[in-house]
Amino acid sequence: MVNKYQIAQVNIGRIKAPLDHPTMAGFMGRLDEINALADNSPGFVWRLQTGEGNATYFRPYDHDDRILLNMSVWETVEALRDYVYRTAHAELLRQRQEWFEKFAGVFVVLWWVPAGHIPGIDEAKKRIAHLEQRGPSEFAFTFKTIFQPDEKFQAEIDWSSFLPCPAV
Numbered sequence: 001m002v003n004k005y006q007i008a009q010v011n012i013g014r015i016k017a018p019l020d021h022p023t024m025a026g027f028m029g030r031l032d033e034i035n036a037l038a039d040n041s042p043g044f045v046w047r048l049q050t051g052e053g054n055a056t057y058f059r060p061y062d063h064d065d066r067i068l069l070n071m072s073v074w075e076t077v078e079a080l081r082d083y084v085y086r087t088a089h090a091e092l093l094r095q096r097q098e099w100f101e102k103f104a105g106v107f108v109v110l111w112w113v114p115a116g117h118i119p120g121i122d123e124a125k126k127r128i129a130h131l132e133q134r135g136p137s138e139f140a141f142t143f144k145t146i147f148q149p150d151e152k153f154q155a156e157i158d159w160s161s162f163l164p165c166p167a168v
Contacts, residue, residue, distance in 0.1 A: 005112040127140040
């Protein structure tokens with residue numbers, strides 16, 4: 001059975017140095033491997049990327065060009081959780097302080113999207129801001145506080161209020 005809703009996730013971080021700086025070599029050296037791992041993981045649907053195959057060229061916040069964003073869509077929360085915490089991706093999580101500054105605000109957000117919906121950066125930023133300002137809700141939540149998709153809530157979202165994904 002195909003799910004009517006899929007789980008979208010965004011995570012952001014502030015890099016310690018420009019991507020071509022030696023400080024970032026360990027991160028950049030594993031990026032293609034980790035992205036390929038996601039692409040081939042059970043339950044993977046889509047991820048934000050440019051023609052280079054990753055999302056490192058997007059700068060979601062005009063005021064800070066060191067903030068990177070990663071966004072993807074998965075069939076289920078369980079599939080996403082398995083990829084994040086039970087694959088080689090977890091190694092990078094443990095090493096993130098080598099490449100990313102400690103982030104004061106919200107840096108990981110999950111939300112439900114209708115199957116086939118491709119979220120854009122504008123949508124991700126609105127979900128981040130919502131979680132930061134209001135805490136977990138059906139609109140934006142975390143692995144610690146998961147909301148199940150609610151038909152009525154989803155029907156009330158004005159999906160046209162989000163700018164389209166720049167990578168589609």
